[in-house]
Amino acid sequence: MVENTPQDRTDQIVAAIRSHWKGNQRCPLCHSNKWTLGELSAIPSFDEPNVDFGCVHPTVPIVCLVCGNTLLFNAMVLGIVSEPNQPGTRPLELDYVPVAEGK
Numbered sequence: 001m002v003e004n005t006p007q008d009r010t011d012q013i014v015a016a017i018r019s020h021w022k023g024n025q026r027c028p029l030c031h032s033n034k035w036t037l038g039e040l041s042a043i044p045s046f047d048e049p050n051v052d053f054g055c056v057h058p059t060v061p062i063v064c065l066v067c068g069n070t071l072l073f074n075a076m077v078l079g080i081v082s083e084p085n086q087p088g089t090r091p092l093e094l095d096y097v098p099v100a101e102g103k
């Protein structure tokens with residue numbers, strides 16, 4: 001098995017985000033287009049009703065270099081992370097919850 005280098009991982013993340021980010025790529029707050037890729041991270045979530053961090057969402061942050069606005073992309077949805085890689089994680093299960101109605 002061939003190991004991915006950090007640059008391979010970065011290239012994969014950038015390609016995945018570019019394939020999904022259509023249209024205007026300016027920051028919605030300051031209107032700059034100076035974004036940088038953050039480190040692959042994990043956002044813990046509560047596993048109610050136990051109130052422990054039973055689920056981790058692997059996340060790729062994209063940070064506006066002008067105002068700090070941060071976009072978070074789910075790394076499993078992007079195809080960057082395919083399996084839970086930390087103890088206590090479980091496969092991502094997302095219910096579709098519309099947050100805005102299209103016109």
Ligand SMILES: [Zn+2]
Nearest residue numbers: 027030064067
């Ligand atoms: Zn900004």
